[in-house]
Amino acid sequence: MEMLAVYFAISDNLKAFKKKLKRKDKKKIIVIRSDSKSTIEQLNRRSKVKDDIIKRIYNSIIKIVGKISCTLVFDYLRRTSNRAGKILELLRKETKYYNVSTKKKLTGIVVE
Numbered sequence: 001m002e003m004l005a006v007y008f009a010i011s012d013n014l015k016a017f018k019k020k021l022k023r024k025d026k027k028k029i030i031v032i033r034s035d036s037k038s039t040i041e042q043l044n045r046r047s048k049v050k051d052d053i054i055k056r057i058y059n060s061i062i063k064i065v066g067k068i069s070c071t072l073v074f075d076y077l078r079r080t081s082n083r084a085g086k087i088l089e090l091l092r093k094e095t096k097y098y099n100v101s102t103k104k105k106l107t108g109i110v111v112e
Contacts, residue, residue, distance in 0.1 A: 010061060029070065030068075
C-alpha cells in the first residue's frame with residue numbers, strides 16, 4: 001500500500017512538478033518522504049522488489065520519474081516525526097489496551 005501511495009503522490013502532482021521545473025531559479029530536486037522504510041529502500045534501489053504487484057507499481061513509478069527532468073529524492077521519515085503518523089501511533093496504542101471481543105480495557109503490563 002505504501003508503494004501505491006507514493007505512486008499516487010507522484011502521479012497526482014505531476015502537473016505541479018512540471019510547473020515548478022519551468023522556473024530557472026529553482027533547483028531541480030524534489031523530495032518525496034514516506035514513513036515506510038522498506039518502500040524507500042526499494043525506490044532507492046537498495047533492496048529488491050519481490051512481490052509482482054508491487055513490482056508493477058514500482059515500474060510505473062520509474063516510468064513516470066523518467067518523464068520528469070529533475071532529481072527525485074526518496075526520503076525515509078520516521079512515523080513519530082510525521083503528523084499523520086503520530087495520529088496513527090496514538091490510535092494504535094489506544095486500541096492495543098482494549099480487548100477487541102469484550103471491548104473492555106485490559107490491565108497489567110503490556111510488552112511490545
